[in-house]
Amino acid sequence: MNSASHYDVAIIGAGMSGLAAGIRLAHFGKKVCIFERHNTVGGLNSFYSIAGRKFDVGLHAMTNYVRPGVKGTPLGKLLRQLRIERDEFALCEQKQSRIAFGPRGETSLHFTNDFAVLEAEVAVKFPDQIDGFRRLTALVKTYDDVSLDAQPVSARQVVRKHLTDPLLEDMLFCPLMYYGSATEHDMEFGQFVIMFKALFLEGFARPLEGVRVVVRVLLEKYRQAGGERRMKCGVQRILAREGRAAALVLDTGEEITADQVISSIGAPETAALFAADSQIPNSEFQITPGLPASLSAIASATAGRLSFVETITILNRQPAELGWGSDTIIFFNDSARFDYARPDAQVDPRSGVICIPNNFDYGPGQALPEGIFRVTCLANYDRWARLPEAAYQADKQRWFVDVQRSARRFLPAVDDAVLAAAVVTTDMFTPRTITKFTGHLNGAIYGSPVKHRQGRTALANLYLCGTDQGFLGIVGAMLSGISMANYHILQKG
Amino acid sequence: MTKDECKKVVLDIIADIAPDEDLSNVKPDVRLRDQLQLDSMDFLDIVMELRKRHGIEVPEAEYQQLASLDSSAEYLTPKFNALAAKS
Numbered sequence: 001m002n003s004a005s006h007y008d009v010a011i012i013g014a015g016m017s018g019l020a021a022g023i024r025l026a027h028f029g030k031k032v033c034i035f036e037r038h039n040t041v042g043g044l045n046s047f048y049s050i051a052g053r054k055f056d057v058g059l060h061a062m063t064n065y066v067r068p069g070v071k072g073t074p075l076g077k078l079l080r081q082l083r084i085e086r087d088e089f090a091l092c093e094q095k096q097s098r099i100a101f102g103p104r105g106e107t108s109l110h111f112t113n114d115f116a117v118l119e120a121e122v123a124v125k126f127p128d129q130i131d132g133f134r135r136l137t138a139l140v141k142t143y144d145d146v147s148l149d150a151q152p153v154s155a156r157q158v159v160r161k162h163l164t165d166p167l168l169e170d171m172l173f174c175p176l177m178y179y180g181s182a183t184e185h186d187m188e189f190g191q192f193v194i195m196f197k198a199l200f201l202e203g204f205a206r207p208l209e210g211v212r213v214v215v216r217v218l219l220e221k222y223r224q225a226g227g228e229r230r231m232k233c234g235v236q237r238i239l240a241r242e243g244r245a246a247a248l249v250l251d252t253g254e255e256i257t258a259d260q261v262i263s264s265i266g267a268p269e270t271a272a273l274f275a276a277d278s279q280i281p282n283s284e285f286q287i288t289p290g291l292p293a294s295l296s297a298i299a300s301a302t303a304g305r306l307s308f309v310e311t312i313t314i315l316n317r318q319p320a321e322l323g324w325g326s327d328t329i330i331f332f333n334d335s336a337r338f339d340y341a342r343p344d345a346q347v348d349p350r351s352g353v354i355c356i357p358n359n360f361d362y363g364p365g366q367a368l369p370e371g372i373f374r375v376t377c378l379a380n381y382d383r384w385a386r387l388p389e390a391a392y393q394a395d396k397q398r399w400f401v402d403v404q405r406s407a408r409r410f411l412p413a414v415d416d417a418v419l420a421a422a423v424v425t426t427d428m429f430t431p432r433t434i435t436k437f438t439g440h441l442n443g444a445i446y447g448s449p450v451k452h453r454q455g456r457t458a459l460a461n462l463y464l465c466g467t468d469q470g471f472l473g474i475v476g477a478m479l480s481g482i483s484m485a486n487y488h489i490l491q492k493g
Numbered sequence: 494m495t496k497d498e499c500k501k502v503v504l505d506i507i508a509d510i511a512p513d514e515d516l517s518n519v520k521p522d523v524r525l526r527d528q529l530q531l532d533s534m535d536f537l538d539i540v541m542e543l544r545k546r547h548g549i550e551v552p553e554a555e556y557q558q559l560a561s562l563d564s565s566a567e568y569l570t571p572k573f574n575a576l577a578a579k580s
Contacts, residue, residue, distance in 0.1 A: 028541050071513065071530040080511055081534060486534065490541060491553070 004228070007033045009489060010248055010258035012235045015043020016474055017466035018264040019218040020481030023082050026225035028490055033258075034227065035250065037234025037439065042215045043264070044438055044445060044467070045474055053370075055312060055427060056210040057437070058445075060329060060355035060374065063179065063198035064475035065091060065113060065205035073202060074475045081482045088217045091205035092360045094328035099171045103334045105410040109171055113203030122168065132162035141201070145193040149453065155192035156185075170338035175199055175331045177340040178353050178376070180472035182304045182446035184341040191451075191472060198473050204328060208362045214474065234439075235263075238274035238462065245274065245462040260489055263457075264466035264481070265439055266447045268302045270457060304444025305342040307431035309379040311403050314424040315371030319356045322371070322414050322422060330354040332410040343380050347399045349406035352377040370424060375407040381431035381443040396428050446472070455484045463488045494573040496566035502547065502573075503539065503565045507531075510538045521562035543569070548576060 009025050011018045014036035025032045040046050045058040064075045068086060079086055093113050100108045109125060111118035119137075123130040136159060144150065156169070163169050173187070176195035181187045187195075207213035222229070230250075237249040238261070245261045263270040320326055333351035340351075355374040358367065387395060408414070431443025440447060451470030455463040465484040466477055494502075500521060507529070508516055514529050525531055539559060543549040549572050551559065558568035 028545055068513070072532065076513065077532070077534060080513075081538070083509070085512070482534075486537060491537060 004031075004033070005254075005256050007031050007228075007256070007258040009033075009260045009262060010035065010235075010256065011262045011264065012248075012270070013037075013043060013264035013466070014041040014229060014231075015264050015466060016045055016214075016218070016477035017469070017481035017484075018043070018262070019215075019222055020078070020082060020478040021262050021264075021465050021485040022227045022229075022481075023218065023221045023225055024482055024485040025489060026222060026227035027083070030489070032227045033256075034222075034229040035233055035235050035248070036229060036231050037251065038437065039232050041219060041229075041231075042211065044440075045211050045477075046215070046437075047210060047212045050427065051425075053314065053425070054210070054212070056212075056357075057429070059206070059211040059474065060179075060353065060357075060376075061094060061204035061206050061360075062089075062091065062211075062214070062475065063195075063202065063204060063473040065093060065203045067113075074198070074471075074479055075202070078475055078478045078482060082218070082221055082478070084217060084221065090207045090209075090213055092208060092362045092366075094204035094206075095326045095359045095361055097204065097329040097331075098327050099174055099331045100410045101167065101171055101174075101333050101338070103409070105332060107167065107171070111200060113205075115201050118200055126165055126168045129163055129165050129168050132164070133168070136162040137201075140193050140196045143190070143193045145190050145197070147190075147453075150190050153189040155187040155189040158189045159192070166337065170333070172196075173340070174333055174338050174351065175329075175353075178331060180446055180476075181340065182306060182444065182451075182467075183449040184305060185339075188451070191470065194472050194476060198475070204360075206357065206360045208360075208366055208368070210357070211474075218478075235273060238270075238459070240274045240459055243458075243460050245459045259461065261459075261462045262455075262465050262481075262484060262488075263462065264464070266441070266444075266466070267450065267452055267457075267464055267468040268441055268448055269439055270462070270464060274459060274462075302448045302450045303441035304446060304448050305381075305442060306340075306446060307342070307379050307381045307434060307443035308376050308445060309347050309399060309403065309428065309430050310374055310376045311400050312427045312429075313373040313404070314426065315373060315422045316424050317371050317422055318358050318367065319371045319373055320358070322419065324356065324373075324411050324414065326359050327354075328356060328359040330407075330410055332407065334406070334409070340378070343378055346380055346383040346395060347403060348378045349399075349402050352403070352407055354407050354410065371422070375403050377403050377406070379431050379443070381435070384430045384432045384443070385435070392430075392432070396430060400426065400428050440467075455488065494570055494577065496570050499566040499570045499573060500562045502543075503559070503562060503569070506539055506542045506546070507535075510535055510542065519562060521566075524560045525562070526560070547573065549573065 008030040009032045011034040014034045066073045096112045109121045122133045234251045235248045238245045239247040247255050247257045335350050353376040357372045434443040447467035455469050465481045469480045471480040540551045559565045
């Protein structure tokens, strides 16, 4: 294992953004090391095995998919910047997806990776809104969403200038919020634009073998470029002196130094590493439970509130054989208005996202060996975090049933007994799982609602990348790492 | 180094950073941006690769010298030759 004690750049976290930043810096000759607390890479988008079966975390679909030859989009930029050949990601496109609203999904909008499909659906289902929808689309296309110094604007307000039907408004917001928004009820318009392009104007794809393909490619590039990484070795504290990150204290107690530091672990989580550093007990890593009160206060001021549960059901056949059709992703909501907010209860099963990874177009003769049925719903971190173990397990089982029952209203009916007979195994993650594996406060997958576009922190040589820098999705995360490495380090020579 | 060799150096770099571009008909007197899909991130990469591979420094104020192959050759050839003379 490498054990140098000084680097040009230290990167905290081996998620998509940290790896991408690392590849750029190592490629251009910087001595870089990534410090990762866990023993796997990928961060929010990783994978795990139970009984030899591999499960993806996070990734339903990679957004921002464009076909070969389409240039100037985030996917093309990141492939170029990281010197990755398109084929290395082995992306397979979605078949079709759907936004289904109403108690049984009475109003639906289908969409595919061809934007004309969604446009035609809006024209048929909302004929009096289509002109406004086209104006909104034109605005999205010309908006500079990657500007590092744009002023925040309410997306709801901007969208309402073009759309007057609240149902259509909510139906468009639902997928964009579920796939990236750290803000309740509304989004910043720049974030709305990023997501609208990523989901609707571009599209969904996935490698047959899932997110581990993407992670493997990034790791290999990083290794080839000469980057170092230390696994099971998080950063416990940042020692601040004279407004700079002077040294990093690792989980091992060892101290290392770096000219510059990039943190991908989130803005409040990073601030907690250097605020009042002398008060942090030198104990085993714990996020909220063990955090001193002074740090909890700082962190909770900007920590996100939105968390999720996800149920995963492994089936002994392709979901289409059960009669569930070929939809890849289904965004559902049964209520009069779509309520994207932290629920009062443990889970809000009224809305959610169904993902059937089998329904990507993997090509002739290619299919996932088992059926997979995943459902994601909004959840309340506090109501999961402090449960005794027995109650936690019991609540997981109870909500598993409720979440699935809710989601199945939006799929063709399948007899309970038939479904039960097809189930091989199940798993479920909760807000508690998210915090345990990502370190995000409050189980907030999408981080803080406050984004830091320029990646600056209170310390002059410490920068943010990833979720809290504000480019969204997997492709966005990688671009965030690239942008921050370019902007703060490589452009400065 | 001749100006033609210098153009080839730049083209080789572009081929590596933008493998999805067709470089068979690049006109030396036309701005690269007008015939290829290159953005500011790509131009930064041309500069970075010149430094990494050849030890050539291009200050930010002089990036526009790399606008076309011809202007790149005018600007870079003396730099390459000065470097060769030094070593």
